[in-house]
Amino acid sequence: KAGVTQTPRYLIKTRGQQVTLSCSPISGHRSVSWYQQTPGQGLQFLFEYFSETQRNKGNFPGRFSGRQFSNSRSEMNVSTLELGDSALYLCASSQMLGAGEKLFFGSGTQLSVL
Amino acid sequence: KNQVEQSPQSLIILEGKNCTLQCNYTVSPFSNLRWYKQDTGRGPVSLTIMTFSENTKSNGRYTATLDADTKQSSLHITASQLSDSASYICVVSASRGGADGLTFGKGTHLIIQP
Numbered sequence: 360k361a362g363v364t365q366t367p368r369y370l371i372k373t374r375g376q377q378v379t380l381s382c383s384p385i386s387g388h389r390s391v392s393w394y395q396q397t398p399g400q401g402l403q404f405l406f407e408y409f410s411e412t413q414r415n416k417g418n419f420p421g422r423f424s425g426r427q428f429s430n431s432r433s434e435m436n437v438s439t440l441e442l443g444d445s446a447l448y449l450c451a452s453s454q455m456l457g458a459g460e461k462l463f464f465g466s467g468t469q470l471s472v473l
Numbered sequence: 474k475n476q477v478e479q480s481p482q483s484l485i486i487l488e489g490k491n492c493t494l495q496c497n498y499t500v501s502p503f504s505n506l507r508w509y510k511q512d513t514g515r516g517p518v519s520l521t522i523m524t525f526s527e528n529t530k531s532n533g534r535y536t537a538t539l540d541a542d543t544k545q546s547s548l549h550i551t552a553s554q555l556s557d558s559a560s561y562i563c564v565v566s567a568s569r570g571g572a573d574g575l576t577f578g579k580g581t582h583l584i585i586q587p
Contacts, residue, residue: 363516392572401579402517402562407572415573449516456571458504459524464516 363465377438384452391433396447409456445472475500479578494581496546496563504568511560558585
């Protein structure tokens with residue numbers, strides 16, 4: 360069974376640009392969540408999608424958005440990039456939505472904003 | 474405010490030695506506690522998940538303990554190997570919602586020297 364796939368693995372952008380990251384969950388998993396990881400802050404929750412609907416959202420500005428498609432694949436978009444957006448962006452999938460669900464993480468997209 | 478504190482921040486030990494990583498949390502209401510291993514440049518991989526009623530869980534050379542009364546957990550690594558070099562992240566789940574109920578520690582960076 361294929362794991363969680365994130366593309367691209369690396370991205371270099373300049374301030375003010377926008378970026379779209381993609382996440383393909385494990386087959387059969389319906390929930391996808393996104394996280395930002397920086398050395399100083401650790402992992403921070405961005406948002407979670409289930410059945411094409413955003414179910415939960417973290418404390419990030421509106422420049423961060425996402426969506427989920429009918430095949431459970433998900434994308435996240437960051438508009439008007441800032442230097443502080445440089446981070447590893449991870450997505451995770453789980454079978455269902457819930458506090459007890461086991462998360463399976465992708466390898467992440469390393470975003471550098473210059 | 475829900476918090477997860479891990480110690481030490483970093484640790485260097487010789488191959489073959491044992492080590493113990495600590496996690497203290499203030500998360501309410503508590504659902505489960507998870508330990509993840511994250512290799513450099515990769516996504517976190519689940520090692521153990523423990524609920525309130527479980528006080529020990531093993532996964533090969535990794536043994537996690539949970540004391541729900543004192544809100545402490547530890548991860549013990551036996552007979553360390555070079556491949557154990559990684560960051561170990563403690564994550565506590567509140568018994569509500571989905572991924573928004575997860576509180577992440579900042580991790581312990583473990584280096585195994587030959």
